[in-house]
Amino acid sequence: GAVVSQHPSRVICKSGTSVKIECRSLDFQATTMFWYRQFPKQSLMLMATSNEGSKATYEQGVEKDKFLINHASLTLSTLTVTSAHPEDSSFYICSARDQAGGNPNEQFFGPGTRLTVL
Amino acid sequence: GQQLNQSPQSMFIQEGEDVSMNCTSSSIFNTWLWYKQEPGEGPVLLIALYKAGELTSNGRLTAQFGITRKDSFLNISASIPSDVGIYFCAGQRMRSNAGGTSYGKLTFGQGTILTVHP
16 A cells, blocks of 8 residues: 655654654655644544645634645645643654555555654 | 544443444434544444444444434444444535535544453
8 A cells, every 4th residue: 555654753842843744655745744742631633634736725813823734845845833831742643645546545544653742 | 623422431241242332313324434533543344334223244234224314223243352442423424515515524423432351
């Protein structure tokens, strides 16, 4: 199956700093990627839809200036958490659609990035 | 954002027992999906359902798309210790625009935490 990677897997940062998380589709091209946030013992909540070559679409209540998304190529999307605060500590998960795959609707999920803001 | 109602929230069972969990929604979905998530990892797709009434199996797993399109269930037969994890249902709707028909974002249930005692 299609593989999606995330980097880093874990990051600890100080409050006020910015953190960049990368999401890569390793063996397929993805015009659309998704970013989710998951708090402990809770479900995945969609933050934004990342489209290659255009602006991301953010869900209601997600600050686009705080969570910057760049879909620079067909295999890479980045999420930058700007001026991070302790309440931003969470598990961030990306997913990608294989547009040329057998099921172009299926989303393949990355392994997630654990962000801890001190 | 909208969430699906998934139950039970958690289950503690003995190895060899069968498991059943379900999701309900107040509105219709065109696709129902079931995922498994293990600690510190992203969700992995178990079964996808595309037609109302559809019953699909994947090994010891069986899932059905409710006739009303507002519910789905997942059964696991003869559970084993490696079945431990969090199981999520997800619903998806189709949308039509000038470019044709496409699938929208995923809406996740709250998850069912499964513990299997040897």
